[in-house]
Amino acid sequence: MSGAVVSELVLADPESLQDLGRYAARARALDADGAVRLQAVGSVLASWVCVLPGAGLMGTGTTLGLRTSALDVPAELDVLVPLAAVSDRVARPGERAVLPVPPMTGSAAWAAVSPPRSGWQVVGSVGSEALQRVASDGIAEVADGTPEGAGSAAVAALRERVWGRIIGTADGDVGGGASDLEKGGPAYPAALAFAGYALGFLTAGAESTIATNGRWTRLTTSAGHALTRR
Known part of the structure; x- marks a missing residue:
């Protein structure tokens, strides 16, 4: 830098x-x-x-x-x-x-690992309540699947599996994904919901925009952005 x-x-x-x-x-x-x-x-x-x-x-x-x-x-x-x-x-x-x-x-x-600044394509939007539900369910899944004494490699693998899951597809969601699909919502990695929730970017009743650019997917709210690389 x-x-x-x-x-x-x-x-x-x-x-x-x-x-x-x-x-x-x-x-x-x-x-x-x-x-x-x-x-x-x-x-x-x-x-x-x-x-x-x-x-x-x-x-x-x-x-x-x-x-x-x-x-x-x-x-x-x-x-x-x-x-x-x-x-x-x-x-x-x-x-x-x-x-x-x-x-x-x-x-x-x-x-x-810098995301691109331009060339993003908006693919849809998703409500804050759905994002929070995905984040909460994912956090619970990680907690329940991490027994006491679990090694760091096992924990990392579990987190990768949970947060790498694609929401908005019929065969993979951790809460809210299927309903999003029924409403025509976009597909997005669960990691974006977790990031938006953890960083305080989600506002009750608000819609967040999902955009993609190559291997990157971005969640945009009025408070900030979350970006993940697939």
């Missing part, structure tokens, strides 16, 4: 800074030692987090969260920093909506 040396990011308002803090807190709940990729281009800050790590050379199953924020002061930056460092800095608000850029940087395989 590269970018100009930037010591701070000035967001549009204090609410945007606090929203970023809540987003980081939710991502930390998934991985206490996780990181966030801060990618500033002009007046837009894109904050990327990893929800599910991928497997293999192609990063199959990699599932990312993306939240964008408006910057009051344009900047050019692309760094990977600990989520904990962002949370600490947001927890000490000042008079300005400023996020001091953590000095420590790191590396992660998921940060090198």
